[in-house]
Amino acid sequence: MFQLGKTIVSEDILEKEFVCNLTACHGACCVDGDAGAPLNEEETKILDEIYDKVKPFLRQEGIAAIEAQGKWVVGTDGELETPLIDNKDCAYVIFDGKTALCGIEQAYNQGEVTWKKPVSCHLYPIRVKDYSEFAAVNYDRWDICSDACALGKELEVPVYKFVKEALIRRFGADWYAELEKVAEDLKKDEPRGRR
Known part of the structure; x- marks a missing residue:
């Protein structure tokens, strides 16, 4: 250290x-685990602001999870995070064939939003x-x-x-x-x- x-x-x-190898793992980090992506307080405000522009990129299951739980949640450890679909996939996950991708990042790539994705995801x-x-x-x-x-x-x-x-x-x-x-x-x- x-x-x-x-x-x-x-x-x-x-x-x-x-180096991420999506052809091998298919974006497993977005669908495995027991918690959503960590968020900071500023990011929760961003999610609130951009959700309507991101929503068209999301799956129906993700939209349903977000509308039931909120655009972000407080996890069992008291930390802010993205909601999950059935305690598995991040609610913002979309799929390209078998590969999990970020719906927020897809909206960013299409020029709909200026925020790429949660920094915790970007840093992984x-x-x-x-x-x-x-x-x-x-x-x-x-x-x-x-x-x-x-x-x-x-x-x-x-x-x-x-x-x-x-x-x-x-x-x-x-x-x-x-x-x-x-x-x-x-x-x-x-x-x-x-x-």
């Missing part, structure tokens, strides 16, 4: 490799936990992402590079530039032959 400004960062995001496999004095930035290991780890290793793409756009979105370009410096310094300090 190391500190960058008001964040405590796991070295795993620099050392582990990851990084999870950020906010505390009063700092934010913890960690690599989240999930067995359904084993193909993404294998592809990342094959392509030699560290986690932090895979989610560069999302990290800049969450923490800013200056923070990311500092992260790159730490990564470069870490690489210089590696014993020869490691990697």
Whole structure:
């Protein structure tokens, strides 16, 4: 772990490799698990504002779940998150054949909204936990992402590079530039032959 400004960062995001492999996992992270996508308070307001523009991109089951539960919910752990369909799929999930995609992101791609998707989804496999004095930035290991780890290793793409756009979105370009410096310094300090 190391500190960058008001964040405590796991070295795993620099050392582990990851590239989403949708052809292998079919977007399982959007349909597996026991909770919706984590949201912050600002994002709940955005969902309230953009829902009418996103709704045409969603499945009927998603619309029904959102209309029954709300555009966002408070999870069992007291955290804000997206609602689920039958305690499985995120209510905002749509499918392209067998592959799960984000209905919000599809609306974004079509120019209907200017918000891509929840930052927690954009950051995955990084999870950020906010505390009063700092934010913890960690690599989240999930067995359904084993193909993404294998592809990342094959392509030699560290986690932090895979989610560069999302990290800049969450923490800013200056923070990311500092992260790159730490990564470069870490690489210089590696014993020869490691990697």
